[in-house]
Amino acid sequence: MKIGYARVSTADQSLSVQEDALNSAGVERLYSEKDSGGKWQRKELHRMLDALRPGDTLIVYKLDRLARSQKQLQDIAHMLKSGDIELVSISEQLDTRTPMGKAMFGMIGIMAELERDMIRERTTAGLASARARGRKGGRPKADPAKVKKALALYDSKEYSVPQITEETGISKALLYKELNKRKQSGVGS
Incomplete structure (x- = not known):
């Protein structure tokens, strides 16, 4: 089954462009919501994820409609892959049903992991440097x-x-x- 997910961040934005594109892509069931992509607790997102079954295809207009952080996107991608569910992004022309789409999605995951590792490395180096100068990390204590x-x-x-x-x-x-x-x-x- 082709399942679509559309999202805008605020109530005054319109879902119509995304919904039209998803319907043109042959979506059989559509989940839409107006909520921040930065939040993980989105009602329709979780309803949609619960409805997905092995062999289904999740179609989104853009990947950032699905998740606004690489961590969330990674988590969702892992759920989809382990559930034997394909992902199609209309705008990015990403389709994990094709070998190139699978490779591109894998590269996105690798780049996200690299970015996380680099941030961790910079943070660790910064904390070590601060400690060497006698500074402690964390927030200052309240008076x-x-x-x-x-x-x-x-x-x-x-x-x-x-x-x-x-x-x-x-x-x-x-x-x-x-x-x-x-x-x-x-x-x-």
Whole structure:
């Protein structure tokens, strides 16, 4: 079965160009959604992946409609390959049903792996260089006095979370993290 997947990032964008191209390619079942490609938790993407069966062909207008990161694309490609499902991208003229298409998709995977390895290598070298100069990695620790003040403001129930974060300069995430720590230890209210 030929299954199509179309996606745009925002509600005000139109799916019609992709849907028309997919229908012209003979798609028998079409999954469409308006959601960010950077998110993995996309309802229609997962419905489509669950519907695929061995021997099916997944057709997309462009590979970036399927995934916006190489990691996601690699994960999906692995799922498709292990499930005996072919992939066709109309714009890139990629068709894993052909020997050249399989080779090109393999090259995309190799390039993605190379890119990941190079990033890892540069990161490791950068961290080693920083350590050699006496610097530590990671985020700087929050000022304990600011955290204490933020918790006191929160406990007073006179300030909203945005007011507290603006007043103290700590992030909302850190405030909630500290509140959760306190809650788990049974200290304060």
